[in-house]
Amino acid sequence: MDRNTNEAELFAAVRADFPATERWTYTDVSGRDILSGRVRAAIDAHLDERMYNGGDKAKMFALIERVRDKFASFINADSDEIAYTKNISEGLNIVATAxxxxxxDNVILCPELEHPNNVYPWLNLERHGLETRMVAPRDGHIPVDRIIERIDAHTRVVTVSSVTFAPGFRTEFERLGRLCRERGIFFLVDGAQSIGTLKTDVRASFIDGLSVSTQKGLLGLYGMGLLYVRREWAERMQPTYLARFGVDLGDAHEAAMGGYAYKLMPGARRFDLGNYNFLATAALEPSLDLLLEIGSERIERRLARLAHALAQGFIDLGLPICGGAPGAHMTNIVTVGTLGNGGHDGVNDSRMNDLAAHLVDNKVKFSLRRGLLRFSFHIYNNSDDVKRILDLTRAFLRK
Ligand SMILES: Cc1ncc(COP(=O)(O)O)c(C=O)c1O
Structure with missing residues (x-):
């Protein structure tokens, strides 16, 4: 894609490769992505190669290293700081247990706004004498001030979601990261709701560990994750699970046994175990290429514009937008309703439920989370999607 292609043409070409956009107004990347034609082609090519030729292991390993390099450059890390995982939970557990x-010692988090997958790993360590120090949210935000107040000489880890899954606000993670760095505390970020949609720079944000999965903003498949661990930390960590790929045997065969006195791989590579999810890695590569080509700053700006337009449109229609007028707390996510007025995936307000049903009947995809209708944008969305959701909502409110 020509870098000089104008913005509208560029994103129109992107959208054209996501066939689901012809069937749906798809605003649910916070739940899961939709697949592009180029991703499907990469999956098919990988499966064809396995089906007709058995597959070439050297090429498969080359794919793993290429994608490791590309992901590292995507988040401004070194390749040695990236490990392959199967999901976010595994990445968080790898850090927690190593x-x-x-x-x-204590870990500080805001459990009411974390996904359970970033709460249970810490509760599981309480049996070893770890204290899970919990702070309450403030107005739907992870309160960085409260976290800072609770830090003491025994704090080893502070963990937050970069963006919460509901209500979808951005955490002030750079401020927290800087403070943790000054105090030698491991700053661990769950990047589920920001990777691919928000610019991610682990160095500029003072992040020590970042766990992501590939089925949302990275526009890939389920069953694969990536874990960044800053080299200085990784090389002080002992993996709880260890297998061949975590051991440094130079260029020896993948199944070669080394001596019983072993040396760990450099950086986060020590957390790799055995064979990789080659299929999901093949699927991820074209998406990473596309995200790198468009550029994450441009993506973040565009998604914020779409989200602001939708939020303002809802406000103009008199609907309650979580967080009020669009501002710096917002990313690619818009949530409507009252936070907490419903279970994990429901809303206890009949009018909001009727609106949700009306949108579903009209082929809009979004999620219900904790009393909220959650709409989330990615590169295949455009202002027609925003207009359509607002037109449908206006028609519903007139009924
Ligand atoms: C903030 C957050 N963390 C974690 C996850 C999922 O974790 P995992 O990849 O382990 O299934 C999600 C999924 O919705 C999420 O929103």
Whole structure:
């Protein structure tokens, strides 16, 4: 794609490769992505190669290293700082269990706004004397001030979602990261709701660990994740699970046994275990190429524009937007309703439920989360999607 192609043409060409956009007004990347034609072609090519030729292992390993390099450059890390995982939970658990804990140490988090997958890994360590220090949210935000107040000499980890899954606000993670760096505290980020949709720079944000999966903003498949661990930390960590790929045997065969006295791989590579999810990696590569080509700043700006337009449109129609007028807290996500007025995937307000049903009947895809209708944008969305949702909502409200 020509870098000089104008913005509208560029994104129109992107959208044309996502066939689901012809069937749906798809605003649910916070739930899961839709697949592009180029991703489907990469999946088919990988499967064809396995089906007709058995597959070439050297090429498969080359794919793993290429994608590791591309992901590293996407988040401004070094390749040695990236490990392959199967999802976010695994990445978070890898970090949680590889740190040198002592009884009485604590981790600080805001469990009410974290996904359970970033709460249970810490509760699981309480049996080793770790204290899970919980802070309450403030107006739907992870309160960075409250976290900072709770830090003490025994704090080893602070963990947050970069953007919460509901209500979808951006955490002030750079401020927290800087403070953790000054105090030698491991700053661990769950990037589920920001990777691919928000510019990610682990160095500029003072992030020590970042766990992501590939089925949302990275526009890939389920069953694969990537874990960044800053080299200085990774090389002080002992993996809880260890297998061949975590051991440094130079260029030896993938199944070669080394000596019993082993050396760990450099950086986060020590967390790799055995054979990789080659299919999901093949699927990820063209999406990463596309995201790198468009550029994450441009993506973030465009998605914020779409989200602001939708939020303002809802406000003009008199609907309650979580967080009020669009501002710096917003990313690619818009949530409508009252946070907490419903279970994890429901809304206890009959009017909002009727609106949700009306949108579903008209082929709009979005999620219900904790009393909220959650709409989330990605590169295949455009202002027609925003207009369509607002037109449908206006028609519903007139009934
Ligand atoms: C903030 C957050 N963390 C984690 C996950 C999922 O974790 P995993 O990849 O382990 O299934 C999600 C999925 O919706 C999420 O929104």
């Amino acid at each position: 740190l040198p804990w002592q009884a009485g």
